Amino acid sequence: MEDLVIGVDLGATNIKVGLVTADGRILSRRRLGTEVREGPGAVAGRICRACRELVSMTESAPGRVLGAGVGCPGSVDSASGVLRFWPNVPDWRNVPLRRMIEDELGMRCVMDNDANVAALAEQWVGTGKGASSLVVLTLGTGIGAGIVLNGRVWRGGNGAAGEVGHMSINPRGPLCSCGNRGCLQVYAGATAMVRRMREAIEAGARTSLADRKDELTAELIHKAALAGDEASRRNIEQTGRYLGVGVSNLMHILNPQVIAFSGGLTAAGEMLMAPLRDEVKCRTLEACRRDTRVSFAALLDDAGVIGAARCFMIG
Numbered sequence: 001m002e003d004l005v006i007g008v009d010l011g012a013t014n015i016k017v018g019l020v021t022a023d024g025r026i027l028s029r030r031r032l033g034t035e036v037r038e039g040p041g042a043v044a045g046r047i048c049r050a051c052r053e054l055v056s057m058t059e060s061a062p063g064r065v066l067g068a069g070v071g072c073p074g075s076v077d078s079a080s081g082v083l084r085f086w087p088n089v090p091d092w093r094n095v096p097l098r099r100m101i102e103d104e105l106g107m108r109c110v111m112d113n114d115a116n117v118a119a120l121a122e123q124w125v126g127t128g129k130g131a132s133s134l135v136v137l138t139l140g141t142g143i144g145a146g147i148v149l150n151g152r153v154w155r156g157g158n159g160a161a162g163e164v165g166h167m168s169i170n171p172r173g174p175l176c177s178c179g180n181r182g183c184l185q186v187y188a189g190a191t192a193m194v195r196r197m198r199e200a201i202e203a204g205a206r207t208s209l210a211d212r213k214d215e216l217t218a219e220l221i222h223k224a225a226l227a228g229d230e231a232s233r234r235n236i237e238q239t240g241r242y243l244g245v246g247v248s249n250l251m252h253i254l255n256p257q258v259i260a261f262s263g264g265l266t267a268a269g270e271m272l273m274a275p276l277r278d279e280v281k282c283r284t285l286e287a288c289r290r291d292t293r294v295s296f297a298a299l300l301d302d303a304g305v306i307g308a309a310r311c312f313m314i315g
């Protein structure tokens with residue numbers, strides 16, 4: 001009989017739940033709205049209901065399901081299973097979510113941060129399969145990362161590791177939301193792309209987006225670049241170069257086997273990746289770069305569910 005583990009991917013909008021096999025396949029899945037406003041008790045209840053439905057939907061007896069792994073956004077204390085702080089939902093503080101789920105579901109549960117969980121998934125069955133060390137950077141409004149070293153998540157001294165978006169790349173650069181100046185994410189996040197595009201328009205750049213200054217998004221810039229807009233293409237190229245600076249730093253410190261990217265900005269594909277690789281090549285010691293593969297993450301929407309289950313499996 002095959003052992004199965006439930007993977008839960010808790011997001012601000014949706015909860016995704018999947019029954020994951022010992023070799024990393026999702027056998028069946030459920031997706032439902034999170035409804036965070038109803039509060040932690042109600043959300044934990046919805047997670048458990050989805051888990052029970054999943055178990056009953058499969059032909060397998062519930063006894064085959066060993067437990068559940070949960071990936072959460074924000075700051076998670078994985079040892080105690082407490083969701084300390086969720087930036088998108090500031091009134092959730094120190095929620096003992098793991099215990100709430102364990103009590104209601106009646107099975108053992110583990111919990112970790114969503115970036116850590118995604119990195120575990122990529123290292124297990126995604127782009128980092130076969131590698132024992134990798135970093136997965138999630139490119140969105142900000143930039144976060146999950147770090148896996150020797151097959152285990154590296155959480156740091158108190159669980160705060162992986163804040164790669166706040167590594168300084170210019171001591172006198174623009175102000176970041178963290179209060180510091182010149183962090184990677186003020187150059188290479190989606191907000192940074194929009195800011196640079198707006199500045200270019202204000203400086204008189206010729207671009208098809210000139211009259212859409214107030215509705216700019218990274219997606220819009222990408223679409224314009226695909227349609228041949230030179231200023232948009234340059235914007236994405238610059239973003240790739242800044243990311244290359246960050247990646248070079250990671251290579252020098254960690255020398256991981258794989259560095260992968262996930263998140264909205266990866267839609268730009270090679271337009272982003274080619275300048276990134278160029279920059280890395282210029283900046284990085286050959287020994288630190290030689291055996292590191294830089295790629296896009298492979299599991300997309302499934303990384304959260306698969307990684308949460310993996311988190312449980314490796315305990």
Ligand SMILES: [Zn+2]
Pocket residue numbers: 165166176177178179180183
């Ligand atoms: Zn910062």
